[in-house]
Amino acid sequence: MKFVLLKFQRRLDSIIKTGRNRKAIGVGQILIIKNIKMDAQKVDMFIMTNGKFFEAHQMSMIRERLIAMDDSKWVMLSTTQFKDPTTTLIVSILAGTLGIDRFMIGDTGLGVGKLLTCGGLGIWAIIDWFMIQKATRDKNMQLIQQFLH
């Protein structure tokens, strides 16, 4: 095993020295980085600080996937901005008739629909008071999916 690794390292060194086959260098580096998994403590810290952005039943799956994820994605993940369900709820109560809550979470089409129809004749606006938090958490889940897979 050690011999194979040494051979691989030598090959990489020779590629770097000669400057040929840059793609191979990239593949080699990714191979090395991929072996470093996420620290469980780090993941738990992430879960604690960002738990409110996701559905409770999704948390265990997110934790498992994050532990299996490679460490190179950590910087991207920790700087990702998730939408706060409480904020969208407040916006929904105050300006739901104008569809601003839907615009906030990125549902532009539905937001326009809500805006043009006076919040869906006022009915959709009231329904969204109860739906918007789940919709926000779903959007956050979509956002984190790109790191999990």
Place this chain on the structure above:
Amino acid sequence: MTLNRSKLYSFLFIACLVGYIWLYFSITRSNAGNIAAEVCLIKNISNIPCPSCGSTRSVVSLSHGDFIGALNLNPIGYLLAFILLVAPIWIIADAIMKSNSLFYCYKKTETYLRKPKFAIPLIFLLLFNWIWNITKGL
């Protein structure tokens, strides 16, 4: 709610259906001499009309053939009447031909609406319409 093709189509179809029922009730009520019922939350709470207040009356006057009256009430009525007319036909055509042209069009419009060069002029148009609504006292 993650919108996929079938969800968007059923949602739009139900919305159009509710729209037609609402329109039917508004037309029959306005014939009886009553003013269109106020369902708008903003109007009910603050007594200030919202940007789309008057669009029901606008569509009703469009159905009576009063195009200038509809424009004076609320120009959004034209847009709503267009969607009410086109959306059900498009949905049925897509369902028969098993294509997803409406879904594709919706997604494309969404990406365009997110761009500031389209979004900012539209927001200003809407704000002007809102100010006009307030001065008209709808």
